[in-house]
Amino acid sequence: MTLRHVIEDINENPHRERDFYEYPALYDFYHSRMLDRDRQVNLLERYQPDDANRVLEFGCGTGPLLTRIEDEYEEVLGVDADERMLESARKHVSEADVLEADFTEWSAADDGRVFDVAALLGGLLHLTDNRDVESFAKNVYESLREGGTFVTFFQPFTDDVDNGSTDTQTVESERFSVERRSTTALTSADGHYTTTYVFTIRDTVRETEAKMGSVFHGRFHDPDALADTFDAAGFSDVEVIDSDGTTIFHAVK
Incomplete structure (x- = not known):
């Protein structure tokens, strides 16, 4: 359409x-x-492990990030709960995979997969319930290898x-x-x-x-509460960074 x-x-x-x-x-x-997609790619590259070759994007939408990075990594997967978005994403990507799943209920471990870096670019505002944030943090943890990283940005409360x-x-x-x-x-x-x-x-x-x-x-999420939730999920290093008007959340497994 x-x-x-x-x-x-x-x-x-x-x-x-x-x-x-x-x-x-x-x-x-x-x-x-409206959005600076190149800046999102730079954010991913800045906080990923040096040897990253497997990327997972939670809340991939129509796939704009996937199309920019799919030729740079061995494995790229986008996950979204909205099939309408994914139908469009499938038309845009050539190498990346997309999967319909609710990331408060799904982790890569459910499919026997593991990733070096995971990102949620702008979708944190959708998680309005504390239990959903807790479930998401656990699913991110289960989706990453040891030393894997997660990055997102958000507007703090x-x-x-x-x-x-x-x-x-x-x-x-x-x-x-x-x-x-x-x-x-x-x-x-x-x-x-x-x-x-x-x-x-x-x-x-x-x-x-x-x-x-x-x-x-x-x-809008409280930065300290968000950090505590990811700490509780098992992440060894969690930080909130104010950078150029954007609040970045970074966690290492």
């Missing part, structure tokens, strides 16, 4: 409740222009979190533009939040547009 088809689908039934992840084409179009913040971002190509307006409000003292999005998608060739609302429930 292209962005043109996304517009048609939304306008066919504009009042149906929708999920941003329902449309991989919209996800790809927006994030490919601090006093600087702006409750009720609003934001508007617009990305565009020669034909399409996507505007995303968002409002975020904290819903608990533990960092849970709800973000309401309104997407406006425009096709300048066909002179059509569609508006789509979507609601996301996420969580």
